Amino acid sequence: MWEMDYKLIKKELSIYDKFVFNGNIKFHKYKNVWLAVSIETANWIVLKSLFQKRILILFINGKNIDFVLKKISNEKEHSEFIELLSIICSRNFGYINKIKHTKNIKKEKKISCCLTTSCNLRCKHCYMSAGNELKNELKFEEWKNILDQFKEENGTHVTFTGGEPLMKTFFLDLVKYAYDLGFHVAILSNGTLLDEYKISFLSRYIDKIQISIDGFDARSNYITRGNMDFDKIVNAVISFSNKGVITYVATTFTFENLNNKTSIEYEKLVNYINSKCNNKVIFRLTKKMLKGRYINYSEKENEKYNNKILKIENKINPNSFYINFIRDHNKNVVTDNCGFGGVEILSNGNIYFCNRFSDLECYGNIRKNKLKYFIEKGEEINKKTSCDNIEPCKKCDFKYICGGGCRIDDFNFNGKLKNFKKEILQTTCNSKIKNKLKESMIKSFEYYYKF
């Protein structure tokens, strides 16, 4: 079982202090607690009693601590009051006497470059059915030109992916070129074409790498990927991590290599890799299978699949869902979209606004228009599909915490906006999903903080 370490935070307040709150605050009763949600700042706290709610309302109405203290009549109320002060301060839900910042949206500007659809593997679930390269793939000079343009647009992050990006002979040089321009570089690879030289070279120029391991051992990985380089790939993960690169292992199981032993065996793999690494390795499990080369799960099958994957997560850490949830919701950071509108460049120069190329429409080609044109188009689409502009999300108190879900799977335009004339609607939200969200907010809060 994974034990978490907690740190103690101490703070001193003056009785003449007042709290200032950034957003409109709404209360939602859920089971035996109150959720106080600051809509515009995507922040929330969990109150244990009606008394705490009443006190918070006094603070919202501008009363200072001294005023509230005089209303307290017994010890129980006093301890609930002190707890409330800690709760407010812990998540910067309210600031002392003045507002520190307003609406805060992540400022990273990213592009993703699919360098080739060529791949040395033929994984059964590959959502791109990667294998052979496309006709007329972009050349080294063209990619360099794209990165130059991205620099002019104040870009910050570049992801190189494929297919398998290492199939391109210019790959290492392109990574260095991106680094020299000052970008944060991330790469996604199957790991099979890496050797010590390439690992050492890349480690100098990349921030992050994600390597796919689709099983818990060589045989189980072979079932999905048809490749026996398991040990080599595991060693590549360890090498990158120990060279200071933030390293992710992405694992997509299929029904063929999921069995009763999977969670125990996968835990062994996680523990083995972590025992060999001085730095952190992050394991990502696919929870929903997209249509792939030979795999196309029905909704019902995907539900079953999801449950099996959750069992693996649960075995390794029963609280992982809640830890992820609160980590993905930084204090006062707004999520108003799933990321739809981000520029994805396919190897032939075609532009998409999400990496699920086969589910989307192409918005043009980088050989015909400047990158600036597509960045602006993407921003326009991102805004158009933002929670602020769609029904029923725009009226929801939780919109910036939820983000609205996937613009392909959860919306009536299914990721295709070009000839879409109707009003954009989120179609999958219901009370069950909202309650799940509330529960995640409460449980993650209660797990993360101790008052």
Next chain:
Amino acid sequence: MKTKKLKINWEEIKLDKIDNEIISMYCFGHCHVNNVGNGL
């Protein structure tokens, strides 16, 4: 004038430990709302 002070404290998980966690993936790790939102 001496101001009356109130001392408060709480505990929270050390962030540096969190990254050791296993995390969930949606949309192959590209998705900006990794593991959040609905439908997951």
